[in-house]
Amino acid sequence: MLQDEVAASQGIRIRRRPPSGPPQHYVGPFEFRLQNEGNTPRNILEEIIWHKDIEVSQLKERRPLVTLKKALDSAPPARDFIGALRAAHARTGLPGLIAEVKKASPSRGVLREDFDPVEIARAYEKGGAACLSVLTDQKYFQGGFENLEAIRYAGVQCPLLCKEFVIEAWQIYYARTKGADAILLIAAVLPDLDIRYMVKICKMLGLAALVEVHDEREMDRVLGIEGVELIGINNRNLETFEVDISNTKKLLEGERGELIRQKGILVVGESGLFTPDDIAYVQEAGVRAVLVGESIVKQSDPTKGIAGLFGRDISV
């Protein structure tokens, strides 16, 4: 309860757990379901977080932090995610591309039936992606940590973002043992203190933290957190699924944009980017990197999909 109160005082509407126990009660041997009224998630993001809470507590039992810490020694070395984005921008004059390996999503359903994560990752790399984003959530995105590991061990050179719904530091350690070079932290879910603490853990492990915001309040909170180097502006409202790329422009206007430049923070425009005009629009607004899934993963040849998105071959 206290946890939710702290979060609510920072404008966070997502509750970490159902307010009075699990959303459904299982009664008797036939698993008869009784809906616990009032304990239903308010939106899809909250549903994902409640499910993640249970998933993480089960995973933690099987692999406690002490064993994960030992496994860090045999993890492949962390690569420079932000450096790769900056280098791509310097090389092409266009935003560095984080290409998302995304099979499905709650808003769009299955995006690609013939989904081979390693093949898609290789096609993205060939097309000039600077970094890749790999969805690891199974239930809502049909992703998995096995995809992250497979891509890492297939010899793909692009640094990898673990696209997860992080609620506990344990997940950051877990992602690193699976070969991640960066991890997503969502400000709509995490209170300031958690972000501050998790950013420190990321630095200690050599990971980049992509801190994602959706509105002015989240942006202001994140700009007040020391050590944040990479901010993603999501054009998709994760509670309603509404997509509007002018969100990127809105959050980079005026004093916020100025502060971001002063702090040397790299900004990533995320979601809903389909055309060279979309890319030009968010670049003009001030982003130096973009995170793109649907528009390129749906193409029969994702390498050509990247050239189509940028209006030219960005691999040279």
Ligand SMILES: O=C(O)c1ccccc1NCC(=O)[C@H](O)[C@H](O)COP(=O)(O)O
């Ligand atoms: O994509 C969704 O439907 C979604 C729903 C709930 C939480 C997160 C969701 N997506 C994560 C992302 O933000 C996107 O995968 C990413 O930015 C790429 O977006 P797009 O290029 O529009 O596929």
